[in-house]
Amino acid sequence: MSRLGTIWLVAGRELKERMRSRATRVVTLLMPVLVFLLIAIPALVHAPASATTLGLVGRPAQALRADIQAAAKATGVEMRLRNVASTSSAKRQLGQGRIDVALALRGSSAVVTVPGSVGYFETQTLAPRIQAILQATVNVWHEQRVLLGAGVPIPVLRSALTPVPLSVKTLKPPPKDMVARDVAALAAAFLLYMTLALYGNAVVAGVAQEKTSRMAEVLVAAVRATDLLIGKVLGIGLFAFGQMLLTVAAAFVANAVFQNTAIPGTVWTLLPSILLWFLLGYVLYAFAYAVGGALVGRQEDVQTIAAPFMVPLIAGFMLTYLAIAEPTNAAVRILSFLPPLAPILMPARLALGPVAPWQVALAVLLTLLAIWGEVRLAARVYALALVHSGPRLTWRAALRLHRG
Amino acid sequence: MLEILGLEKRFGDTWALRDLSFEVREGEVFGFVGSNGAGKTTTMRIAMGVLAPDRGEVRWAGAPLGFAARQRFGYMPEERGLYPTMRLGEQLQYLARLHGLRQEDARRSAELWLERLGLLERAGDEVQVLSHGNQQRAQLAAALVFSPAALILDEPFAGLDPVAVDVMSGVLREQAQQGVPVLFSSHQLELVERLCDRVGIIRGGQMVAVGTVAELAKDGGERLWVDVGSDESAWAFGIPGVSVLRQEGTRTLLALDGGSDDQAVLRAAIRQGPVREFRRDVPPLSELFRNAVSEEVAR
Numbered sequence: 249m250s251r252l253g254t255i256w257l258v259a260g261r262e263l264k265e266r267m268r269s270r271a272t273r274v275v276t277l278l279m280p281v282l283v284f285l286l287i288a289i290p291a292l293v294h295a296p297a298s299a300t301t302l303g304l305v306g307r308p309a310q311a312l313r314a315d316i317q318a319a320a321k322a323t324g325v326e327m328r329l330r331n332v333a334s335t336s337s338a339k340r341q342l343g344q345g346r347i348d349v350a351l352a353l354r355g356s357s358a359v360v361t362v363p364g365s366v367g368y369f370e371t372q373t374l375a376p377r378i379q380a381i382l383q384a385t386v387n388v389w390h391e392q393r394v395l396l397g398a399g400v401p402i403p404v405l406r407s408a409l410t411p412v413p414l415s416v417k418t419l420k421p422p423p424k425d426m427v428a429r430d431v432a433a434l435a436a437a438f439l440l441y442m443t444l445a446l447y448g449n450a451v452v453a454g455v456a457q458e459k460t461s462r463m464a465e466v467l468v469a470a471v472r473a474t475d476l477l478i479g480k481v482l483g484i485g486l487f488a489f490g491q492m493l494l495t496v497a498a499a500f501v502a503n504a505v506f507q508n509t510a511i512p513g514t515v516w517t518l519l520p521s522i523l524l525w526f527l528l529g530y531v532l533y534a535f536a537y538a539v540g541g542a543l544v545g546r547q548e549d550v551q552t553i554a555a556p557f558m559v560p561l562i563a564g565f566m567l568t569y570l571a572i573a574e575p576t577n578a579a580v581r582i583l584s585f586l587p588p589l590a591p592i593l594m595p596a597r598l599a600l601g602p603v604a605p606w607q608v609a610l611a612v613l614l615t616l617l618a619i620w621g622e623v624r625l626a627a628r629v630y631a632l633a634l635v636h637s638g639p640r641l642t643w644r645a646a647l648r649l650h651r652g
Numbered sequence: 653m654l655e656i657l658g659l660e661k662r663f664g665d666t667w668a669l670r671d672l673s674f675e676v677r678e679g680e681v682f683g684f685v686g687s688n689g690a691g692k693t694t695t696m697r698i699a700m701g702v703l704a705p706d707r708g709e710v711r712w713a714g715a716p717l718g719f720a721a722r723q724r725f726g727y728m729p730e731e732r733g734l735y736p737t738m739r740l741g742e743q744l745q746y747l748a749r750l751h752g753l754r755q756e757d758a759r760r761s762a763e764l765w766l767e768r769l770g771l772l773e774r775a776g777d778e779v780q781v782l783s784h785g786n787q788q789r790a791q792l793a794a795a796l797v798f799s800p801a802a803l804i805l806d807e808p809f810a811g812l813d814p815v816a817v818d819v820m821s822g823v824l825r826e827q828a829q830q831g832v833p834v835l836f837s838s839h840q841l842e843l844v845e846r847l848c849d850r851v852g853i854i855r856g857g858q859m860v861a862v863g864t865v866a867e868l869a870k871d872g873g874e875r876l877w878v879d880v881g882s883d884e885s886a887w888a889f890g891i892p893g894v895s896v897l898r899q900e901g902t903r904t905l906l907a908l909d910g911g912s913d914d915q916a917v918l919r920a921a922i923r924q925g926p927v928r929e930f931r932r933d934v935p936p937l938s939e940l941f942r943n944a945v946s947e948e949v950a951r
Contacts, residue, residue, distance in 0.1 A: 249749070249750075249752050254750065257746070257749055257750060258750075261738075261746055265735075265737070265738060269737075457735070457736070458735075461733060461734065461735060461736055462729050462731045462732060462733035463733045463734060463735055464733070465697070465700075465702050465727075465729040465731075465733050466727060466729060466733040466734070466747070466794065467733075467750070468700075468701060468702055469700045469701055469702075469722050469723065469725060469727050470723055470747065470750040470751050471750055472719065635697075635702045635703070
């Protein structure tokens with residue numbers, strides 16, 4: 249069998265064994281479901297309020313229809329207007345939920361009626377924005393009545409009561425989708441941090457099981473240690489990639505269904521970037537994790553050996569907050585080129601805004617170089633440590649093995 | 653033929669192997685015996701490429717043993733090595749494929765060995781749920797599933813019941829009859845004596861004796877059991893080159909130096925009285941082994 253065939257066979261076993269595990273199957277299904285719910289629940293809880301239906305009671309109130317519509321449009325409030333013949337009819341319709349608010353004008357006074365308690369849990373009082381619209385319209389109606397009574401000519405009256413448009417100028421307009429970008433950056437960093445830690449631990453556990461069960465001793469006669477290492481990393485990686493694609497797909501489906509967040513255009517370009525950096529990050533971390541797994545003496549050592557890898561992963565995730573707070577921060581920019589941090593920080597930066605192509609290329613190049621050096625060292629240390637019996641090896645002892 | 657030539661290995665300040673050499677011929681079952689820590693496992697791990705020697709080499713069919721040739725070796729490590737959560741049948745097929753068999757051949761071979769070792773009904777079970785004995789059989793199946801060119805088995809009989817011992821012994825003999833060199837280590841010396849064509853005794857990382865049990869016994873000098881109906885052995889005193897080893901009832905065990913005349917012993921015995929027994933003694937392997945170990949202890 250060719251070496252490529254052997255690597256593929258090892259990877260296939262990893263993939264198959266992982267999918268055979270009931271716990272893994274449950275997690276694979278749960279992760280997309282959880283992400284879907286995480287997006288769906290806030291969307292359902294904070295569902296945008298439906299249009300307010302205002303009942304205009306009697307002819308005087310109905311005469312304000314055009315003014316109320318104009319005020320609602322100006323303030324961006326969706327409002328439906330319905331003519332109601334009498335106060336009693338208005339009360340009935342409020343009770344039936346056919347209208348939300350009723351406006352009646354009597355003499356010089358205006359009366360607004362709302363249902364108040366609706367059922368045990370729900371209350372329906374006058375929303376501040378609706379109140380502001382009605383107040384402004386009633387004020388104008390009142391001024392018109394007073395000024396007309398004082399004999400002010402109608403053209404003068406119209407001119408005086410026509411609102412002056414307020415022009416707002418912003419010196420540094422923030423991007424329209426700034427919040428969405430921040431959320432995307434944080435989500436990307438979190439997703440990468442979680443998946444790299446999760447699958448890195450899967451690699452450590454897999455290698456440790458091979459070592460502690462002495463399977464490694466049987467395998468090294470049949471498979472070159474390098475091929476075994478690559479096959480294992482590839483198999484777990486393929487599984488991880490599949491799980492991640494499912495999760496990301498669930499997020500997009502949920503977003504499309506519930507439309508709770510306007511997906512910024514950068515996210516569509518961010519998706520391939522997340523996948524690329526997951527791939528680079530996974531390879532970078534998985535080989536280091538695999539060597540870690542080969543150092544264990546007992547299965548219980550797995551957590552201890554995996555702990556140091558969490559430091560750069562957590563650092564990368566925490567620095568994302570700094571990047572969000574200060575997108576131009578020089579330290580974050582420089583750190584985003586460094587291989588252990590780049591897989592989390594660079595996609596986060598890409599989510600926050602445009603990054604010069606040379607910067608992305610440099611980060612990719614540095615990560616690839618780190619992977620190249622790491623794989624060369626890892627293959628040798630892995631081969632020696634994997635069949636080393638006795639207590640857990642320290643990293644220093646493992647490197648001594650390497651030097652011979 | 654598998655040749656172990658001048659192997660040396662040190663772990664820190666401790667010598668594990670010192671100039672260790674022996675060979676296992678085609679179709680031969682070679683028993684590798686020694687005290688705990690004598691160097692058996694280290695030798696086997698070096699032969700399988702798990703460890704690298706400091707000096708010396710392992711040769712196969714006259715050439716240095718490389719990865720391609722070693723891929724055709726069946727191996728049972730001292731501490732059993734199988735994936736605990738993988739199904740037995742799939743695991744054997746996987747190992748067969750890693751050793752170069754095609755998918756269909758791997759499936760057929762796995763089934764064949766599972767049936768031969770009485771594990772066919774357990775093919776769908778995870779290895780971790782099998783009993784110790786069945787795991788041992790599974791490990792042997794893993795070493796045989798790709799029709800190995802040589803077998804290196806570290807303590808294959810440890811913990812097996814008598815029936816399983818018979819099954820495993822039968823399989824090893826069968827493999828040897830097909831020309832496969834079989835090297836195995838064991839502390840069950842009676843079994844080694846019964847099963848092996850040749851034996852090697854290792855002590856402190858050095859091979860102290862290699863050969864058939866008869867050859868090893870001969871190296872220790874000739875021994876005779878003589879029964880002259882007397883519970884005293886004074887009659888044997890004074891025979892040149894002869895010493896009394898022990899007295900059991902009316903029987904006396906004598907050691908003859910190289911070149912001493914057994915007929916002189918017979919004449920002396922006849923002079924003593926009617927000779928009821930006069931036969932050459934072949935000490936069991938356990939005794940030969942103890943002698944070797946006691947020399948070590950004496951040192």
